[in-house]
Amino acid sequence: MHRVHAGVVPTGRVLGYGLAGTAVVAAVTVPTVLLFGAGRVFTGLVLGALLAVAALFALFKRDTVVLTDDAIHRRTPWSATSIEWDRVVAGRFVLDERSRWSLALDLTGGEELHSELILLSIPPVSGPVSGAYDLRKREQINEIRNILRHKKIPVTVLPDIAGALEKHWQIAPPVR
Numbered sequence: 081m082h083r084v085h086a087g088v089v090p091t092g093r094v095l096g097y098g099l100a101g102t103a104v105v106a107a108v109t110v111p112t113v114l115l116f117g118a119g120r121v122f123t124g125l126v127l128g129a130l131l132a133v134a135a136l137f138a139l140f141k142r143d144t145v146v147l148t149d150d151a152i153h154r155r156t157p158w159s160a161t162s163i164e165w166d167r168v169v170a171g172r173f174v175l176d177e178r179s180r181w182s183l184a185l186d187l188t189g190g191e192e193l194h195s196e197l198i199l200l201s202i203p204p205v206s207g208p209v210s211g212a213y214d215l216r217k218r219e220q221i222n223e224i225r226n227i228l229r230h231k232k233i234p235v236t237v238l239p240d241i242a243g244a245l246e247k248h249w250q251i252a253p254p255v256r
Contacts, residue, residue: 082230084223086199087145087154088182097139101132145199147227152185152197163187163197171228171235173242176201181241183224185233199224205244218249225251 089097105128112124139157146153152163169186176182183200202217209215228235237245245251 082147082149082227084147084220084227085144086147086183086220086224087143088198088201089140089143093143093156097136100139101136104132104135105129145197147199147224149230154197163190165231165233168231168233171233173235173237175204175238175241180204183221204241205248208248214249218251221245221249221251 105125108128108131109121109124112120112127116123142155142157144155146155151165152168154161154163167187167189169188171183171185173181173183178201180201180203182198185197185199187195187197189195200217200220205214209218225235
C-alpha cells in the first residue's frame, strides 16, 4: 500500500499556530512568576517554550495531506476529510504567485479553493541536494510522482522546472 505525506500549511494557519505557541508560553510563564516570584521568569519562559514547541509540533504534524491507494486524506488539527481519486483531473508542477514551485492537483467539484489541492511548495532548485530539507523534498517529489503515475494521473511540468529537477536533483522527466 502506497502512503505519501504531503501538504502545505496555509499562511493563516501558520500565524494561528504561532499565536497558539505564544499563548502557551504566556500561560505557563505568568502563573510560574505569580506563584514563585520574579526570580522564576527564566524558569517560566523555559517551561513555556518547551510546552509551546511540543504544541507546535503536534499542530504541524496533524496538518497534512496523506495520499493513499484508496483516497487523499486532508487533515487539520480539528477536522479530517477524504477526497476520492476519481475527483482528480490532473496534476501540475508550476511557478506560483510567490515565485515558488508548487505541485498541485486539479479537482472536480467540492469546496476546495480554486478547485485545487496543493501538495508541495518549494523554492526553485538551483543546485544539488545540499541538506536534509532538499533531500526530504526530493524524496517527496519522487513519492508523489510515483503514486500519481500508479493512479495514472497526468502531470504537467513546466520545462524550466523539469530541466532543473533533472540537472540538479537527478529527477528525470516521465517517459511518454
